Amino acid sequence: MSMSDWIDVCSVDDLQPDSGVCVWADGRQIALFYMPKEQAVYAVDNFDPFGKVNVLSRGMIGDIGGQPMVASPLYKQHFNLETGVCFEDETVKIETYGVRIENRRVAVNV
Amino acid sequence: MSKKQTLVVIGNGMVGQNFLAGLVSSGAKEHFEIVVFCEEPRPAYDRVHLSAFFSGKSAQDLSMVEVGFFELHGITVHLGDRAKSIDRSAKTVLSEKGVHIAYDKIVLATGSYPFVPPVPGHERDRCLVYRTIEDLEAIQTAAEQSQVGVVVGGGLLGLEAANALKDLGLTTHVVEFAPRLMAVQLDDGGGALLKRKIEAIGVTVHLNKNTTLIDDGESCLHKMNFAGGDALETDLILFSAGIRPRDDIARACELEVGPRGGIVIDNQCRTSDPDIFAIGECALWNNRIFGLVAPGYAMARTVVSVLEGGDNYFTGADMSTKLKLMGVDVASIGDAHAQTPGALVYTYQNGDSEVYKRLVVSADKKRLLGAVLVGDASGYGTLLQYCLNGIELPENPDSLILPHRSDESVGLGPDALPMSAQICSCHDVNKATLCSAIEAGCNTVSALKSETKAGTGCGGCVPLMKSVMECELAKLGIEVSTDICEHFPHTRQELYHLIMVEEIKTFDELIEKHGRGRGCEVCKQAVGSILASYWNDYILKKEHIGLQDTNDIFLANMQKDGTYSVVPRVTGGEIQPEKLIVLGQVAKKYGLYTKITGGQRVDLFGARVEQLPSIWRELIDAGFESGHAYGKSLRTVKSCVGSTWCRFGVDDSVGLAIELENRYKGLRAPHKIKFAVSGCTRECAEAQSKDIGVIATEGGWNLYVCGNGGMKPRHGDLFATQLDKETLIKYIDRVLIFYVRTADRMQRTSVWMENMEGGLDYLRSVVIEDSLGIGEALEKQMRHVIDTYQCEWKTTIEDESKLKRFRHFVNSDRPDDNIVFVEERGQVRPADEREREELKARKHFKILEEA
Numbered sequence: 001m002s003m004s005d006w007i008d009v010c011s012v013d014d015l016q017p018d019s020g021v022c023v024w025a026d027g028r029q030i031a032l033f034y035m036p037k038e039q040a041v042y043a044v045d046n047f048d049p050f051g052k053v054n055v056l057s058r059g060m061i062g063d064i065g066g067q068p069m070v071a072s073p074l075y076k077q078h079f080n081l082e083t084g085v086c087f088e089d090e091t092v093k094i095e096t097y098g099v100r101i102e103n104r105r106v107a108v109n110v
Numbered sequence: 111m112s113k114k115q116t117l118v119v120i121g122n123g124m125v126g127q128n129f130l131a132g133l134v135s136s137g138a139k140e141h142f143e144i145v146v147f148c149e150e151p152r153p154a155y156d157r158v159h160l161s162a163f164f165s166g167k168s169a170q171d172l173s174m175v176e177v178g179f180f181e182l183h184g185i186t187v188h189l190g191d192r193a194k195s196i197d198r199s200a201k202t203v204l205s206e207k208g209v210h211i212a213y214d215k216i217v218l219a220t221g222s223y224p225f226v227p228p229v230p231g232h233e234r235d236r237c238l239v240y241r242t243i244e245d246l247e248a249i250q251t252a253a254e255q256s257q258v259g260v261v262v263g264g265g266l267l268g269l270e271a272a273n274a275l276k277d278l279g280l281t282t283h284v285v286e287f288a289p290r291l292m293a294v295q296l297d298d299g300g301g302a303l304l305k306r307k308i309e310a311i312g313v314t315v316h317l318n319k320n321t322t323l324i325d326d327g328e329s330c331l332h333k334m335n336f337a338g339g340d341a342l343e344t345d346l347i348l349f350s351a352g353i354r355p356r357d358d359i360a361r362a363c364e365l366e367v368g369p370r371g372g373i374v375i376d377n378q379c380r381t382s383d384p385d386i387f388a389i390g391e392c393a394l395w396n397n398r399i400f401g402l403v404a405p406g407y408a409m410a411r412t413v414v415s416v417l418e419g420g421d422n423y424f425t426g427a428d429m430s431t432k433l434k435l436m437g438v439d440v441a442s443i444g445d446a447h448a449q450t451p452g453a454l455v456y457t458y459q460n461g462d463s464e465v466y467k468r469l470v471v472s473a474d475k476k477r478l479l480g481a482v483l484v485g486d487a488s489g490y491g492t493l494l495q496y497c498l499n500g501i502e503l504p505e506n507p508d509s510l511i512l513p514h515r516s517d518e519s520v521g522l523g524p525d526a527l528p529m530s531a532q533i534c535s536c537h538d539v540n541k542a543t544l545c546s547a548i549e550a551g552c553n554t555v556s557a558l559k560s561e562t563k564a565g566t567g568c569g570g571c572v573p574l575m576k577s578v579m580e581c582e583l584a585k586l587g588i589e590v591s592t593d594i595c596e597h598f599p600h601t602r603q604e605l606y607h608l609i610m611v612e613e614i615k616t617f618d619e620l621i622e623k624h625g626r627g628r629g630c631e632v633c634k635q636a637v638g639s640i641l642a643s644y645w646n647d648y649i650l651k652k653e654h655i656g657l658q659d660t661n662d663i664f665l666a667n668m669q670k671d672g673t674y675s676v677v678p679r680v681t682g683g684e685i686q687p688e689k690l691i692v693l694g695q696v697a698k699k700y701g702l703y704t705k706i707t708g709g710q711r712v713d714l715f716g717a718r719v720e721q722l723p724s725i726w727r728e729l730i731d732a733g734f735e736s737g738h739a740y741g742k743s744l745r746t747v748k749s750c751v752g753s754t755w756c757r758f759g760v761d762d763s764v765g766l767a768i769e770l771e772n773r774y775k776g777l778r779a780p781h782k783i784k785f786a787v788s789g790c791t792r793e794c795a796e797a798q799s800k801d802i803g804v805i806a807t808e809g810g811w812n813l814y815v816c817g818n819g820g821m822k823p824r825h826g827d828l829f830a831t832q833l834d835k836e837t838l839i840k841y842i843d844r845v846l847i848f849y850v851r852t853a854d855r856m857q858r859t860s861v862w863m864e865n866m867e868g869g870l871d872y873l874r875s876v877v878i879e880d881s882l883g884i885g886e887a888l889e890k891q892m893r894h895v896i897d898t899y900q901c902e903w904k905t906t907i908e909d910e911s912k913l914k915r916f917r918h919f920v921n922s923d924r925p926d927d928n929i930v931f932v933e934e935r936g937q938v939r940p941a942d943e944r945e946r947e948e949l950k951a952r953k954h955f956k957i958l959e960e961a
Binding site: 009010017019021023029051052053055058059060063066068069071074076 | 596597628629630631634635652655656658659660661663664668670671914918919920922924929
């Protein structure tokens with residue numbers, strides 16, 4: 001078994017364009033965000049480290065200075081979708097995961 | 111330390127209070143024990159804006175004294191106790207209620223009293239004056255039994271008083287002894303135009319009238335008989351024929367007074383007794399009485415400086431004024447009557463747009479000596495600066511009053527003003543003070559106001575202050591960005607305009623044409639709201655879903671633990687018992703915490719995202735619809751029970767509330783909107799604290815706009831009175847859409863109003879007079895929103911594809927195990943972090959045991 005596992009989580013039709021969904025991936029809650037114009041899918045922890053609840057998949061997405069981001073729906077902190085680093089407080093970071101799409105299926109690397 | 115001296119301040123009007131405020135922030139404060147006598151039952155209030163009392167401002171709103179001011183500064187104040195006499199040899203003051211104290215210094219700020227001409231009959235019932243809040247209360251009571259009202263005196267105050275009578279619903283006349291209105295400030299041409307304009311709004315003006323007798327009328331209470339034989343019948347008479355200084359206390363202790371009254375003062379505001387000062391309208395300087403507030407403030411500053419040991423002098427004051435009388439702009443600057451020898455006069459009169467302007471210029475055409483503006487006072491700030499600062503006039507001085515027919519600007523740029531130029535005359539703030547505040551970081555008008563006090567008196571200098579600020583910021587290289595965010599170089603209002611003009615229907619189209627990047631939660635939500643209010647599409651359409659905040663996506667309000675609350679609409683707060691039972695049953699079935707809201711409905715908390723559709727299916731089956739508690743949109747129309755049940759009710763407030771709520775439900779706006787309707791002036795629905803407030807009166811509905819509760823409470827402004835329902839709805843349609851189109855994002859109506867140039871008058875002109883010619887378009891847009899209303903929850907539960915989102919995981923039916931409730935007072939609440947860990951551990955232990 002390799003160091004990391006690719007887990008099949010959902011179909012691309014389950015993704016929401018310009019928005020997020022949450023998937024259950026082998027004991028973890030992962031938020032998936034889909035930006036159709038960039039053909040990009042990002043995977044990060046669903047857990048909001050500030051509000052301490054599982055809600056990041058319900059945040060709004062976009063960019064700050066060209067960096068893809070999600071804004072927490074609770075207290076509006078922004079997290080970089082590529083690095084997981086919080087824009088307002090660089091000491092806070094959420095986990096990010098690799099995403100692979102094959103045959104219209106989405107897999108995340110946990 | 112030496113013993114403190116006792117300083118007695120007699121009078122707590124605007125000038126007396128200004129003196130106290132100046133004194134306590136000066137170094138002189140620690141040398142004095144301060145005692146104040148105030149004849150009126152309340153401390154200083156804003157007499158300049160007294161007529162606002164009739165448009166809904168309370169005595170408290172008009173107060174000039176910050177709460178706790180006297181206590182904070184250790185000032186002893188005797189309210190409702192007039193200082194009766196001064197014994198100068200014993201150095202004591204005696205009050206009417208018997209307070210007897212020794213003084214070291216006295217400041218007389220006794221003000222003035224209204225002059226009532228000694229016409230036989232002037233003491234009859236309902237013959238009143240206009241000076242204090244008590245006077246206004248008497249006027250209000252007298253007006254209730256009157257049809258016709260007359261103001262004697264066509265000066266500045268008289269016209270204010272006439273406006274008040276008109277607002278109280280009386281047929282109003284103004285009777286003036288002189289051959290023109292505002293004889294002190296205006297020339298014949300200006301006075302004639304003002305008369306025409308005032309008569310056009312229904313106030314009859316009688317000039318050259320000398321009242322010789324007031325006796326019984328035939329159709330009214332009084333009959334005013336004029337010299338020359340004619341007469342006028344009226345039920346109420348208000349005397350506003352000028353003011354006289356209150357110098358009785360000074361006379362009684364033999365201070366020097368002028369031959370026609372007024373306490374004589376020198377350049378340091380000292381009376382003939384060096385320990386006694388006099389300031390404001392009671393003081394006579396250089397044989398002149400100053401009946402405006404700004405010179406009084408200048409005197410107050412002089413005395414503060416003298417008490418501090420400084421050597422400030424009062425050297426007269428500019429009597430220029432700008433004001434709005436019954437909607438007519440009037441301004442007078444300097445030597446308006448061209449009394450300076452050799453003065454040249456330029457006059458511009460436009461009979462069509464009813465504007466009159468007159469310039470008085472020095473013989474060498476280099477200096478502006480005075481001006482009169484009627485109908486359009488927009489040039490006041492520039493002209494005043496020319497006059498006060500002796501700035502050299504352009505080659506053709508008349509270019510300053512002629513209409514601009516090309517792009518050339520004749521306004522005086524703020525750069526042309528010297529640093530010593532006085533910008534705010536009420537608080538004596540010059541350009542240098544503003545500039546240093548701007549340099550120190552004040553880059554908004556409101557920051558400048560609180561830092562320097564400029565613009566917080568009459569407010570007339572605010573446009574000039576703003577242009578000084580913009581000019582200085584530009585020089586400092588500071589760009590004040592009004593862009594909504596980094597993705598659009600536009601304000602929300604500009605985006606609205608682009609969407610309307612180019613008929614843009616999606617965010618993608620807008621950002622492609624006018625923006626950059628991928629957007630963010632700020633611009634997306636703002637654009638989502640604009641699109642919703644203009645096109646009114648279903649907000650969860652595929653192309654709009656990314657623009658919605660989580661509350662809008664799940665059509666419910668997210669709480670701190672990630673669960674949602676559910677609020678069905680209960681229009682007007684009226685609910686049938688069957689439906690109330692359904693709410694209870696649903697709450698019980700889904701284990702929801704239940705609370706009554708401030709908007710007269712029921713909030714159900716603790717719903718998991720996957721429970722929302724089935725909860726709503728049950729609610730919709732029972733006849734409920736979305737309450738839009740999650741949206742920046744109309745929330746509730748609160749009401750009292752109204753005339754249907756209440757002994758005091760004047761009209762059916764519940765009926766109107768339901769109608770309004772059904773009309774405007776679903777309207778997306780820059781922020782939430784709340785309404786209330788009260789069935790009488792007891793105001794049990796608290797309508798004056800709402801964005802839109804309606805109060806029933808005998809004569810129809812009174813409409814209040816732009817009120818707010820919350821963080822910064824604001825009473826709504828009385829927008830229009832005694833409306834029938836049709837007009838009321840028309841005005842609300844227009845106000846709301848104008849707000850939706852022009853406000854900034856997340857700007858409540860209260861802040862929108864406060865930032866609006868021209869304020870309430872401007873909003874009235876747009877909505878009532880249709881000055882922008884967009885009235886019909888505003889109504890049409892509202893019509894569209896109303897016609898395309900849908901219950902978003904009904905649409906959602908009917909669409910299987912939309913329901914897919916209402917799961918915590920798209921790939922599993924398991925719930926979020928991080929949501930944990932505990933019980934409190936018989937209902938659930940979210941567990942705190944410690945409780946959550948404990949409960950999770952216990953569950954884990956149980957699972958281990960079972961295994």
